[in-house]
Amino acid sequence: MACEFKIVRRVEFGDTDMAGIVHHAVFFRYMEAAETAFFRSLGLSIVSRQSQPPVGWPRVHCECDFFAPLQFEDEVEIHLLVARKKSKSLTYAFRLHRVAGSERREVARGRVVVVCVTALGSKMKATKIPKAIADQIQVATARQLA
Amino acid sequence: MACEFKIVRRVEFGDTDMAGIVHHAVFFRYMEAAETAFFRSLGLSIVSRQSQPPVGWPRVHCECDFFAPLQFEDEVEIHLLVARKKSKSLTYAFRLHRVAGSERREVARGRVVVVCVTALGSKMKATKIPKAIADQIQVATARQLA
Amino acid sequence: MACEFKIVRRVEFGDTDMAGIVHHAVFFRYMEAAETAFFRSLGLSIVSRQSQPPVGWPRVHCECDFFAPLQFEDEVEIHLLVARKKSKSLTYAFRLHRVAGSERREVARGRVVVVCVTALGSKMKATKIPKAIADQIQVATARQLA
Amino acid sequence: MACEFKIVRRVEFGDTDMAGIVHHAVFFRYMEAAETAFFRSLGLSIVSRQSQPPVGWPRVHCECDFFAPLQFEDEVEIHLLVARKKSKSLTYAFRLHRVAGSERREVARGRVVVVCVTALGSKMKATKIPKAIADQIQVATARQLA
Numbered sequence: 305m306a307c308e309f310k311i312v313r314r315v316e317f318g319d320t321d322m323a324g325i326v327h328h329a330v331f332f333r334y335m336e337a338a339e340t341a342f343f344r345s346l347g348l349s350i351v352s353r354q355s356q357p358p359v360g361w362p363r364v365h366c367e368c369d370f371f372a373p374l375q376f377e378d379e380v381e382i383h384l385l386v387a388r389k390k391s392k393s394l395t396y397a398f399r400l401h402r403v404a405g406s407e408r409r410e411v412a413r414g415r416v417v418v419v420c421v422t423a424l425g426s427k428m429k430a431t432k433i434p435k436a437i438a439d440q441i442q443v444a445t446a447r448q449l450a
Numbered sequence: 451m452a453c454e455f456k457i458v459r460r461v462e463f464g465d466t467d468m469a470g471i472v473h474h475a476v477f478f479r480y481m482e483a484a485e486t487a488f489f490r491s492l493g494l495s496i497v498s499r500q501s502q503p504p505v506g507w508p509r510v511h512c513e514c515d516f517f518a519p520l521q522f523e524d525e526v527e528i529h530l531l532v533a534r535k536k537s538k539s540l541t542y543a544f545r546l547h548r549v550a551g552s553e554r555r556e557v558a559r560g561r562v563v564v565v566c567v568t569a570l571g572s573k574m575k576a577t578k579i580p581k582a583i584a585d586q587i588q589v590a591t592a593r594q595l596a
Numbered sequence: 597m598a599c600e601f602k603i604v605r606r607v608e609f610g611d612t613d614m615a616g617i618v619h620h621a622v623f624f625r626y627m628e629a630a631e632t633a634f635f636r637s638l639g640l641s642i643v644s645r646q647s648q649p650p651v652g653w654p655r656v657h658c659e660c661d662f663f664a665p666l667q668f669e670d671e672v673e674i675h676l677l678v679a680r681k682k683s684k685s686l687t688y689a690f691r692l693h694r695v696a697g698s699e700r701r702e703v704a705r706g707r708v709v710v711v712c713v714t715a716l717g718s719k720m721k722a723t724k725i726p727k728a729i730a731d732q733i734q735v736a737t738a739r740q741l742a
Numbered sequence: 743m744a745c746e747f748k749i750v751r752r753v754e755f756g757d758t759d760m761a762g763i764v765h766h767a768v769f770f771r772y773m774e775a776a777e778t779a780f781f782r783s784l785g786l787s788i789v790s791r792q793s794q795p796p797v798g799w800p801r802v803h804c805e806c807d808f809f810a811p812l813q814f815e816d817e818v819e820i821h822l823l824v825a826r827k828k829s830k831s832l833t834y835a836f837r838l839h840r841v842a843g844s845e846r847r848e849v850a851r852g853r854v855v856v857v858c859v860t861a862l863g864s865k866m867k868a869t870k871i872p873k874a875i876a877d878q879i880q881v882a883t884a885r886q887l888a
Contacts, residue, residue: 316771316774316778317614317619317778317789318613318621318774320613321609321613321614322497322612322613322614322615322667323506323508325508325614327610328478328508329479330475332474332475332478333754333756336754336755336756337754340754340755340815344815349814350755351468351755351814362474362516362519363474364515364516365516366513367511367513368511368513370509373508373574375614376787377782377787462625462628463759463760464625464628464767467756468758468759470760475756479608479610482609486609490669495668495669496609497669522641522643523636614789615798615800620770621770621771621774624766624770643760652761654766654808654811655766655808657805657806657807657808658805658806658808659803659804659806661803662803662804665800720811
């Protein structure tokens with residue numbers, strides 16, 4: 305049972321735009337990377353090619369608040385917390401910090417709602433989260449989510 | 451004075467992911483394209499290289515609700531509406547529809563808050579929207595935003 | 597029968613990087629956009645979901661020479677020419693020009709080799725280009741390709 | 743003095759396209775990541791914000807041969823080798839392998855030529871590679887490059 309996961313990654317050149325900072329859409333790529341790593345940490349995959357039936361996790365909502373810019377070669381910690389777990393959906397909260405030595409600066413907060421579906425593509429259908437997955441995921445405490 | 455703008459674009463191969471649909475982060479690229487086209491339609495540019503001082507428009511918040519997937523070669527209309535105008539920030543509402551002949555299907559709604567800043571990069575500072583820009587932008591009506 | 601196609605597109609904010617110019621990898625997105633538009637112009641699609649068997653066109657080689665940078669809001673013409681047509685592959689030559697009024701400046705040249713395959717994904721297998729497609733595509737003249 | 747560098751990274755969901763494999767343009771992002779990590783390993787940065795004058799490294803040529811597809815969550819080793827060093831330019835050779843336990847499969851080879859310039863953006867000018875950088879980089883042996 306897990307309710308959170310952290311990854312650290314370094315801002316790449318191609319993540320930046322002409323403003324000299326990480327493009328806002330890239331923050332969702334960072335959050336997705338934390339989400340897929342969270343699943344891997346549980347021995348699972350976001351893309352359950354082998355499960356029967358295979359399920360996928362399209363987003364029905366995503367959002368991000370930006371507090372400070374990220375720049376090339378900054379190290380950023382992406383902290384995923386499970387904020388809500390329903391029979392067919394999960395809500396993740398994300399906290400992004402720029403980390404440099406002992407300094408930590410919160411740069412963004414995100415929130416992403418994903419739905420478990422069968423048959424990705426044009427004919428997606430919401431489905432119950434398979435027990436083998438649901439059993440491993442629990443909601444973070446109110447304190448963690450504060 | 452303008453309060454809205456529409457563009458239509460076609461989903462590109464590189465916009466898709468292995469689920470066979472447009473990757474969620476790409477929706478923010480679509481909204482940004484409508485925003486920059488809105489500025490161009492007013493004879494302005496998001497990147498005011500020539501203005502003194504130059505201003506930029508980093509996002510402080512962005513979000514999207516997804517109702518239906520977009521696929522390769524779909525045509526998508528991105529409708530920008532100015533939802534709010536403050537002295538230093540603008541809020542845009544976006545409505546995305548898949549259009550095919552006379553059929554229209556709403557696929558997503560977005561909301562983006564941008565702040566006018568000087569000196570993009572690491573030392574951004576919020577500033578009043580220059581009058582030449584502010585004078586051309588007005589808030590959409592409640593009916594339009596409904 | 598067609599041997600060439602042209603599209604014009606405008607550089608988007610998200611196409612740029614912190615150097616203030618279009619990121620080099622994005623040039624391949626531009627070429628791909630011309631290639632998919634070329635297919636559409638022939639009533640075809642790069643993704644032949646309906647054909648039996650469906651075929652795809654992964655790249656086996658791509659390259660680009662860069663002569664001048666592209667910047668945000670530049671208009672760029674992407675000219676595709678069919679440089680070679682074999683039973684299972686096509687080679688495209690690309691000429692990219694920045695266009696501004698009557699001015700034209702060549703900014704890049706590309707070359708892309710695609711192979712016709714069945715069963716995209718992990719088990720791709722080269723296959724003969726379906727006749728319905730091959731019949732519509734011809735090689736450009738040496739003069740055009742010069 | 744260094745002539746090569748290796749990084750390993752995992753294919754992300756957003757790196758894939760609807761064919762279920764890593765989009766070809768993303769391979770250039772992978773090579774760039776190895777190049778910037780190579781510079782960091784020497785105590786340098788591709789973006790020499792502090793050097794006088796600052797220099798940048800735009801590409802004048804890049805190419806890639808693709809031998810096998812990469813899929814989501816594959817681990818890929820990107821091996822950079824310095825193939826050529828001239829007064830104002832560097833040529834890198836790249837070897838990309840999918841690695842899974844003890845298995846290694848070459849999936850792509852790349853070649854990238856970068857030029858050292860001052861004043862990135864619209865007025866780039868080729869310049870001699872600063873001695874502090876040039877002194878740390880040497881060309882790989884013919885055997886390494888074979």
